[in-house]
Amino acid sequence: VQLVESGGGVVQPGGSLRLSCAASGFTFSNFGMHWVRQAPGRGLEWVAFIRRDGSNKYYADSVKGRFTISRDNSKNTVSLQMSTLRADDTAVYYCAKSTMTSSGLDYWGQGTLVTVSS
């Protein structure tokens, strides 16, 4: 299993950014996918989850209405569209694969850093 995030970088407050996660080594369409972030020196914060068929999406209150999770099962990718970014969105963003029973996050990418700063 391999998860590779991309799309991080520096963005101004109020700006937008799209993160992508390329998955390989497993049947992507059979598993839900998460995004989790970690601000510098802080703990893990869950961001969003999308079911295996994309039918349901769930968001943390801190990003609801600003971030959108999506997936393309034909390309084995999951994305996170982030808009109206704020300084407190600065973090390393990880994509993670859900277990079959959605009871945990069993594989994680290496993360991509998003910095929101003017």
Add this chain to the structure above:
Amino acid sequence: QSVLTQPPSVSAAPGQTVTIPCSGSRSNIGSNYISWYQQLPGTAPKLLIYEDHRRPSGIPDRFSGSKSGTSATLGITGLQTGDEADYYCGTWDSTLSAVWVFGGGTKLTVL
């Protein structure tokens, strides 16, 4: 303020046993499986325990998980210096809508 409560830090000597508690409520630990994650410095988190007590392939049996009511515990026996890391519990919370929640994390120091 995390929905799941963990102590900020624990410590023990090499070879000793340590337990890390995670306290929640009926809407999270009390009604959903708990999982545990290890994050070594500068690396991505790694799943240690899922479905309360199950270990993924490759995780040594020095690591164990248990749950009772609205609390869960990660146990580590035969502590090694390489176990020094941050440990997080996580689970679904279904108070209003389904959200995943993590504990605030516990820094394990192996003295």
